[in-house]
Each structure stands twice: as structure tokens, then as C-alpha cells.
Amino acid sequence: MIELKNITKIYEVNKNNMVTALNNINLTIKEGELVVLKGASGSGKSTILSLIAAISKPTSGEVIVGTNRASKLPDNFASDFRRDNIGFVFQKYNLIPTLSAKDNIILPLVPLNLDVKEIEDKLEMVLRMFHIEHKANQLVKNLSGGEQQRVAIARANINNPKIILADEPTANLDEKLSLHFIEMLKELKRDGKTIIVATHDPLFFDLDIVDRVVEIHQGVLA
Amino acid sequence: MILTPEVLAILILNAIFMLFATVVFVLSVKIYLNWDINCTSKAQYKLEKQSFLAATIIKYIFVLKIPLFLFFIFTLDKISNLLTGAMCAAGVVDATEYGTNLIILKIINLYLFASWLKLHSEDMKDKNQPYTKPKFGLFILLFFSFMVEIILEGIMFGSIEIDKMVSCCGSIYSSSASSAVSGIFSLETTTVLTLFYGNYLLIVLFYFFKKRYLFAVANMFFIVVAIVALILFFGTYIYELPSHHCPFCFLQRDYYYVGYLIYGMLFTGTFYGFVVGFINKSDINYQISLLINSVYVIFVTLFVVIYYMKNGVLL
Ligand SMILES: Nc1ncnc2c1ncn2[C@@H]1O[C@H](COP(=O)(O)OP(=O)(O)O)[C@@H](O)[C@H]1O
């Protein structure tokens, strides 16, 4: 379960320039739920995702993810928490273009000191799950947008996290690829993952796999 | 007043330290009074950020203070060339009434800073940060001690007079001197050596019985006993001169800077002894302390053994 309690987030650019990105938000997301976070650009969607992933801390309020008080974790614990619990899919993929697809995917495993066999097993599983086996050894910069998207999702899943956060995942994809992405979401949902998709792409708003659409306007939930 | 480039560098650094330490002091008081890890208020989140800032500054100060302590000793050594009568740092330390106290205070502060860091690293190992309040409480004390050190250092360099004759270590560290250290020379060598090795045995004993507080206390005594034994006995074997008792000369090049190694071992070994007593009694801390103290004892003893093997007699 993910809980946001009385969350306010103010970006203090300087003394005279404060942006209230989130204003006293309360939100509970159950395990296995697929929630779409709908809102215009600048409404605070990415901020919510980064709070859940303990990438940033709220100005006040509390974020609880499972048994972790995510908003209270010191930095060194936050990165462990993220690695073990969260798979993040970014709009711009954030892949390393000069590495192969395979190397990008196994990157999150580096700090775990696993043996080669274990790494290969995990790799094979996500390669198959997201249909990218045939491109595994190619450099990411030579892949198409849709293929890069699949690599990004495979990487987000390599640690088998319980929670998948996707930030504008279809912003760079045409309709056909967007539908592909939704197919992959179905897969993940069947796997029992809790999924949050932040988007303003109408494609998501009346899908049958979506349990709930949460609307956000200028930092306030509708 | 003495203003060599080295002294100037020290004074400027002290001014910078003072500024940053004051910032951390203000944050420490705020954190100490208001810290509540379970609270989700704006104020608490702000304190959490500030505690990271404060810890970072303290770490930087400490990292600079260790080489700076060596630089301080080096500076005293260098100034000794300017003072009539002084042969090494001892003459400069003795030139004012502040020198000895300043060195002792500097050493105490290094132990306090090191303890702070150890406490901090324990704090960071637990996501509830159980030591945050105590560690900033400790810094509040440390701040005052640190400020006294900086002020004392300024006064000391300010009151050294170049044209005044000072003593050399040969007369300061001798039984005929009337200084504070001369009391050491009224002690019997055998008594001091018995205390030295006895104290070491106690440390070993408390290690095996895992008595953390006794272990720490034994380490505390060991610093004093070891320094007295160094001045009275072991030093003479480093110099191979029965009447040379100076605890500074062996920091010089003539003796291959061996003093830095000797004091380094003594301070590190005993520091981990305190850690066992007051911060974390894990086996590794016990072991580091015992290991370094043992190497220290063997090392200084070797000077005597080697002298005996070479010359067939003791001094
Ligand atoms: N690091 C930052 N510094 C200052 N303002 C920011 C920062 N990140 C986001 N913002 C502001 O916070 C608001 C919400 O941003 P964001 O969460 O990125 O919205 P969304 O993802 O819905 O487009 C916006 O007004 C944005 O300009």
C-alpha cells in the first residue's frame, strides 16, 4: 500500500520565488492497483512520483510505502529502498546510449554483487517478458523509440519491484507503440504489481485495466 | 608577536573555522532543542536537511584538523629556528605559559571531533537516526572547546617574543628544570615502566573479558602513562642519549619523523579504546584498539632491545 498523508511540496527557488507544487494532498493506493495520475503539464504529477520513490522529500506530510516511511528515510537508506521496491520508467527513458540494451537493463543489479548465473536468469526473464531478446546486444542509441521504451521497462523490472512508476511513458511514442506499451502494462498488472502512470495522454483514461483515474490540478487532487 | 607565513596560514584558517563552526553551532542548538524524528512537520524536514549540512561541515573541519595538527607541530618546530635558545618545538611550547595547555587542548579536541564522527557514522547506520540529538549535543560542547583552542592559539602566537631568550628542550625536559614537566623526573624509571607494561596488560585483560568501560578507562590512563614513559625512558633510546628526554625532537627529520608514527599509533589505538567504551562495543573496534596499542608497545620496546643488541648494555 502507498499512502500520501497531508503532503505539501514547495520548491523554494529563492526567497521571492516559491512554487507550491503540491498542496495538502491525501492519496491511498492499494497493492496491485493500477492508478492513472491525470493532469496538465506542471500540475504536480512528477512531484508525486518522486516523493513515492523517495527521490525527494516533502515540505511537510508523510509518505508511506509498504512498511517504509519513504519520506523519512535518510539518503543512504532511500537509495536502497528505491532499488528494492521501485521500478521507474521515465519519459525520456534515461538510458545510457553507448551501452548495449543488455547492459542498460542489468545496471540496477551492479551494487547487489550477484553471481553471473543469477544476473543472466533475471535478464532472460525480463528480455522475454518485454520481447526485446533479439536486440539485447545492440547499442541503445541504435534502437528505435519503441525498442528503447521496452529496454527502459525491462530495466525498471530487473529487480522485480512491487511498484512501477511511469512518468509520461507514451509522450514520445506514436499510437501503435503506445498501444504496445499498454500491452506491457497488462502483463505487469497480471503480475500483481502496483502501477502508477502519470500522463495526460487520453489513451489511458478509459482502459479496462485501469482501476482508477486520479485528477490533479495545480497541486490539488480533484 | 610572531607572524611567519605558517602562523599566518594557521590564523586565517582559524578565522574560517570560527565562521563555519558558528554556523554549525547555531544549527546544532536548533536541532538539539527541536529534533523529533517521528514528526512530519515542515520544521522537522527542514532540520533533517540542516543536520546533513551541519554534519558535512563538521566532517570537513575534522579532515582539515588532522593534517593541521601536524602542521601546527611543524610550525612550532620551524619557529624554533627564530627563537634564541630553542632547538625544537619544545622551546616554543615552553616560551609562553599557554603552549603546553594548547597542545593538550588540541589533542582533546581531536579526540572529541573523532568521537563526533564515530557517533555520526553510528547514527547513519540506522534509519531512525537514534544519535542525532546526542551528536549535536556533543557538538555544542565541542564548539566551546574548539573556540577556546582557537583563541588560545591566537594568544599564544601573539605573546611569543622573538628577542626573548627561551629554553631548549635539553633544559626543559631534565630533572633540574622547575617547569611543570619536571615532576616527571622525580618518578623512578622502574615504577613508570611497571605502570606502562602493567597498564598494557590490563588493556589485554579487559579485552579478553570484554569489559567495555574498564577497557576505555585503561586506554585513557594509557595515553598519560605512555607519554610519561616516552619522555622518561623510551625517548632516550630513540635518541641513544641518556640525558635527552625531549618528546618533540624525534618529530624532526634527524629521526626520520618517527615521532609522527609513534604519536599516531598512540592516539589511534587509544581512540578506538574510547569508542569501545562510549560509542560502539563491536569486536572490530576492540580489535583495532588492541592491535594498534600492541604494535605501539612492541615498537617502542624494540628501540630498547635493538640498542641492547648493538651495544650490549642499557643506557
Ligand atoms: N526542481 C524544481 N524547482 C522548482 N520548481 C519545480 C521543480 N520541479 C518542479 N517544479 C515546479 O513544480 C510544479 C509541478 O511540477 P511537476 O511535478 O514536474 O509537474 P508535472 O509532472 O505534472 O508536469 C511546476 O510548476 C514546476 O514548475
Ligand SMILES: [Mg+2]
Ligand atoms: Mg512531469
